[in-house]
Amino acid sequence: MSAEAAGDYDVVILGGGSGGYACALRSAQLGLKVALVEKGELGGTCLHRGCIPTKALLHAAEVADTAREGAQFGVKTTFESIDMAGVHAYKDRVVSRLYKGLQGLVKSGGIDYVEGSGALDGPNTVVVANRRLTGRNVVLATGSHAKSLPGLEVGGRIMTSDEALSIDHVPARVVVLGGGVIGVEFASVFRSFGAEVTIVEALPRLVPAEDEAVSKQLERAFRKRKIAFKTGVRFAGATQSGDVVSVSLESGESIEADLLLVAVGRGPVTEGLGYEAAGITMDRGFVPTDERLRTNVSGVYAVGDIVPGLQLAHRGFGQGIFVAEEIAGLSPAVIEESGIPRVTYCDPEIASVGLTEAEARETHGEIETQEYNLGGNGRSQILGTQGFIKLVRRKDGPVVGVHMIGARMGEQIGEAQLIVNWEAHPEDVAGLVHAHPTQNEALGEAHLALAGKPLHSHA
Numbered sequence: 001m002s003a004e005a006a007g008d009y010d011v012v013i014l015g016g017g018s019g020g021y022a023c024a025l026r027s028a029q030l031g032l033k034v035a036l037v038e039k040g041e042l043g044g045t046c047l048h049r050g051c052i053p054t055k056a057l058l059h060a061a062e063v064a065d066t067a068r069e070g071a072q073f074g075v076k077t078t079f080e081s082i083d084m085a086g087v088h089a090y091k092d093r094v095v096s097r098l099y100k101g102l103q104g105l106v107k108s109g110g111i112d113y114v115e116g117s118g119a120l121d122g123p124n125t126v127v128v129a130n131r132r133l134t135g136r137n138v139v140l141a142t143g144s145h146a147k148s149l150p151g152l153e154v155g156g157r158i159m160t161s162d163e164a165l166s167i168d169h170v171p172a173r174v175v176v177l178g179g180g181v182i183g184v185e186f187a188s189v190f191r192s193f194g195a196e197v198t199i200v201e202a203l204p205r206l207v208p209a210e211d212e213a214v215s216k217q218l219e220r221a222f223r224k225r226k227i228a229f230k231t232g233v234r235f236a237g238a239t240q241s242g243d244v245v246s247v248s249l250e251s252g253e254s255i256e257a258d259l260l261l262v263a264v265g266r267g268p269v270t271e272g273l274g275y276e277a278a279g280i281t282m283d284r285g286f287v288p289t290d291e292r293l294r295t296n297v298s299g300v301y302a303v304g305d306i307v308p309g310l311q312l313a314h315r316g317f318g319q320g321i322f323v324a325e326e327i328a329g330l331s332p333a334v335i336e337e338s339g340i341p342r343v344t345y346c347d348p349e350i351a352s353v354g355l356t357e358a359e360a361r362e363t364h365g366e367i368e369t370q371e372y373n374l375g376g377n378g379r380s381q382i383l384g385t386q387g388f389i390k391l392v393r394r395k396d397g398p399v400v401g402v403h404m405i406g407a408r409m410g411e412q413i414g415e416a417q418l419i420v421n422w423e424a425h426p427e428d429v430a431g432l433v434h435a436h437p438t439q440n441e442a443l444g445e446a447h448l449a450l451a452g453k454p455l456h457s458h459a
C-alpha cells in the first residue's frame with residue numbers, strides 16, 4: 001500500500017530519543033516519508049540527561065583522580081578543587097556540539113520534525129496540538145523517566161540523576177539509593193569530586209545484574225576508594241530538615257547526608273498517551289513486542305526503553321534501525337537481547353556481554369570459566385589498574401559470556417561482542433595475534449588460557 005493511500009507518512013515516530021531518531025534517520029535513508037514528534041529536545045535522555053552528560057562528569061572525575069595520583073607516576077601534581085561551573089561548562093559544550101550535529105542530521109535527512117507533545121488517536125494517527133499525523137506505520141519511542149520509591153518524594157536535597165546532573169556544588173556527604181549502573185556511576189563521580197559516599201542497595205551485591213565475580217571486584221575496588229556501601233539493606237524513609245537529609249533503613253540504621261540520590265531504576269513514559277485506547281497491550285506501563293518489535297496492533301511498533309529489557313541507548317539505536325529496515329521490507333536479522341554489550345563507566349569500569357556464569361549454567365548445564373588477571377597485562381600495569389577478564393564457555397563449545405572489570409575496559413567490549421555474537425570458540429580467538437602492549441591483549445590472553453595454552457597468566 002502506498003503512503004498516499006493509507007496516510008500522510010510511511011512512518012510516524014513518537015519520541016525523538018535514541019530509539020526514535022535512529023528510526024527516523026534510517027527510514028529517511030531508505031526513502032520513506034517520515035514524521036518525528038518530540039516534545040522536549042531531540043536526542044532524548046541519552047544526549048541531554050543520560051549517557052553523554054554523565055560520561056563527561058566521569059571524565060572530569062578521572063582528571064581529578066589523575067591530578068591526585070601524579071606522584072605515583074613520578075609527576076608532581078596536586079589536586080586543588082572542583083569548579084562545578086567549569087565542569088558544567090565542559091559537559092554542556094560536549095552536549096551542545098552533539099545536539100547541533102544531530103539537529104543537522106535530522107534536517108538534512110528530509111524528516112518532518114514536529115515539535116510538541118503527541119498522543120495516539122487510534123492505531124495509525126498521532127495528534128500534536130491541532131495537527132493529525134497519519135502513518136502507514138507508527139513507532140512508539142517515548143522512553144523512560146527516573147523512578148522513586150513509594151513515599152519518597154523527589155525535591156530539595158532528594159534528587160534523581162536529572163537534578164544531580166546540574167548540581168552547582170560538590171556535596172560533602174552523599175547517600176546513593178541503588179547500586180545499579182546509574183547509582184555506581186554517580187557514586188564514583190561524587191567520590192572523585194571529594195564527597196563521602198554511601199551506597200544503599202537492597203539486593204545482596206552492587207551491580208546485581210553483572211556476574212558475581214565482577215560485583216565482588218567492584219566492591220573491593222570501592223572499599224579501596226573509600227566508597228561505603230550497604231548491600232542487602234532496604235530503604236525505610238527519608239526526611240529533610242535544614243541542610244540535612246536523614247535516610248533511615250529497615251535495619252534501624254540512619255545515615256545523614258547533604259544529598260540523597262535516588263537511582264532505583266527507570267519507568268516507561270507511556271501514561272496518558274492513548275496507547276491502551278488504541279488497543280495496544282501493555283505490561284506494567286511497558287509496551288511488550290515480539291522479536292520483530294511489533295506490538296499486538298498491526299502497523300504499530302515500539303523501540304527503546306518502553307520495550308521490556310535492557311534500557312540502553314545502543315539497544316534503542318539498534319531497534320530503531322531494525323524497525324526502519326523492517327518497514328522498508330529489508331527483513332533485518334532479529335536483535336538478540338543477550339548479545340547486546342553493557343558498559344558501566346564507574347572507576348573501575350565494567351564491561352560485559354552475553355551470559356553470566358550463573359545464567360550460562362542454567363541455560364547450558366556444563367560450562368567452563370576462565371579468569372585472566374590484569375596483573376599479567378603490561379598496559380594495565382602501566383595504568384596502575386587491577387581487575388580481570390572472565391570468560392564463560394559452553395563445555396567444549398563457544399564463548400557465551402565475557403565479563404571485564406578494570407580501568408578503560410569499556411573500550412574492550414567491541415571484540416568481546418564479536419566473540420560472543422559470532423559464537424567463537426576460545427581456540428579460534430587464541431589463534432589471533434593481539435597487539436602488544438594493549439589492554440586488548442588481555443582478551444587474547446584470556447582465550448589462550450581457556451584454550452589450554454596460557455602465556456602470562458597469574459593465579
Ligand SMILES: Cc1cc2nc3c(=O)[nH]c(=O)nc-3n(C[C@H](O)[C@H](O)[C@H](O)COP(=O)(O)OP(=O)(O)OC[C@H]3O[C@@H](n4cnc5c(N)ncnc54)[C@H](O)[C@@H]3O)c2cc1C
Nearest residue numbers: 015017018019039044045046050118143304305311312313
Ligand atoms: C543517568 C543516565 C545515564 C545513562 N547512561 C547510559 C550509558 O552510558 N549508555 C547507554 O547505553 N545508556 C545509558 N542510559 C540509558 C539511555 O539514556 C536510554 O536507554 C536511552 O535514552 C533510551 O532511548 P529511548 O529513545 O527509548 O528514550 P529517551 O531517550 O528517553 O527518548 C524518548 C523521547 O521521547 C520524548 N517524548 C516522550 N513522550 C512524548 C510525547 N508524548 N510526545 C512527544 N515526545 C515525547 C521525550 O521527550 C524524549 O526525548 C543512561 C540513562 C541515564 C538516565
